[in-house]
Amino acid sequence: MTFSEREPFETWCERRRALVEHFLDQILPAAEAEPQRLHEAMRYAVLGGGKRIRPLLVFASGEGFDAPIETLLPVAAAVELIHVYSLVHDDLPAMDDDALRHGRPTVHVAFDEATALLTGDALQTLAFQLLATPLPGLSPDRQLGLLRGLARAAGSHGMAGGQALDLAATGRKIPLEALQTLHRCKTGALIRYAVLAGAYCDDPESRAYAALERGANALGLLFQITDDILDATADSATLGKTAGKDERHAKATYVTLLGLEGAIEAAQRTLEETLGALEPVGARAERLRELARFVANRRR
């Protein structure tokens, strides 16, 4: 597989999204295979929806460091599987109790709660299974490193931990610092992993790695601030998920803490911070910079 380095950003995004979509379709169990209901629900949850921001980050970062697409693809897919599993569980009645996702009924509404629970569980397992399958051009040793990184990003000190902090903060007023810690875990950890995993496929010892790490942290924050702004300003049809739910659930967000104007300023500042952090990486971070701007300006 070869790709022109000069592809316009939109084309670049679309081609990688198509690659990930096809790859996920291939590795997900067939809907006809027993247990059918579970496999149907897994496919329903993963396919045909989602902006695939995390896979795009893996590609943006990895291609900048000349990692082959064939190596990046399973990594990108594994990160997306972890992300989707977390959405399926977060949407459950015991958590956010949401009925709409990617413009369609959530898994527990389209199927049932027990199936949604198992779907999330099995998608998490599949992510690790995928990343434990030998990757072309990567030593088993480095691959174990990628696996550990994904587990750390997803676990109780990362994404799952952030979700727990979010539960604890709901309905309470928390300071900005606590909100940042929450999001550094809840959404930041996986975004950070996506950026670093791409580069790790090439050379984790590279001088650019530290700069990438700072850029990835700022980008995670940027993503969350724009998420909060969109929840407060966009409608459900545009978002494909229930809008305005932060306010209804009395969630602490950048908008409730800083006001809408303040949040928009914070997003602009955080975009500058992301671009500044990536400066030392030079041309290798060009796609990442484009993606950062895309995240800052997204409408859904």
Add this chain to the structure above:
Amino acid sequence: MTFSEREPFETWCERRRALVEHFLDQILPAAEAEPQRLHEAMRYAVLGGGKRIRPLLVFASGEGFDAPIETLLPVAAAVELIHVYSLVHDDLPAMDDDALRHGRPTVHVAFDEATALLTGDALQTLAFQLLATPLPGLSPDRQLGLLRGLARAAGSHGMAGGQALDLAATGRKIPLEALQTLHRCKTGALIRYAVLAGAYCDDPESRAYAALERGANALGLLFQITDDILDATADSATLGKTAGKDERHAKATYVTLLGLEGAIEAAQRTLEETLGALEPVGARAERLRELARFVANRRR
């Protein structure tokens, strides 16, 4: 660490249980670390309960093939973490809705549903994180193999898939063959993995492997038949979990399908089958044979 090969079975079990308990205590996040409620729940779910059958199987098999205890311990702990995560999720109201486990309130009763959901999620992640950490005396390549095996055993074609089949079968009459498929996935896959992972730490190419595999399959079945018998005959205090719940939930079990006498005969036959399958492995399978007898005669 060295252990006498001649330890009586009871002492052998107790020492390995103590090792696993200590190891799990060490690798679980501290209860004081944020997010505290999640970490407390993870520790509550894992520590201070359980027969640790799966870790014992890893040791029984692995020690027979001269794998070092230091290599077996993280494998045994990872299998147990997967098992515990599945119990936490199975006990949720959307699944079996159970309030008692290991003689104590289940996680969602002691904490809350959302925390129980995240606890199961984070325990699964921790299992893979643990197994992705370099193991002494095992090549990274072989370790990736162990990771893939665990993921296969836990995923939608293994444990999670079996749980989905179980849901689909509840309240319906299913033939014995379907019940066996269900259990080959639901409990069998992880038990089979525990037996084979131990031996895999030594030499997956050994001639004894195929015999072990047959023995492991029979042992998984044996475990489930005795589980069904105990659910029908023991009381909740002895089991430490709610007894008689298969009948209340109209679950297909060996007892409902074969009657109590028939199930007891099936257990005896399956024990003979397990011992017979392990015959070619010779003295290396001695602990496994002891464990098989222990499983057949257990009272809880």
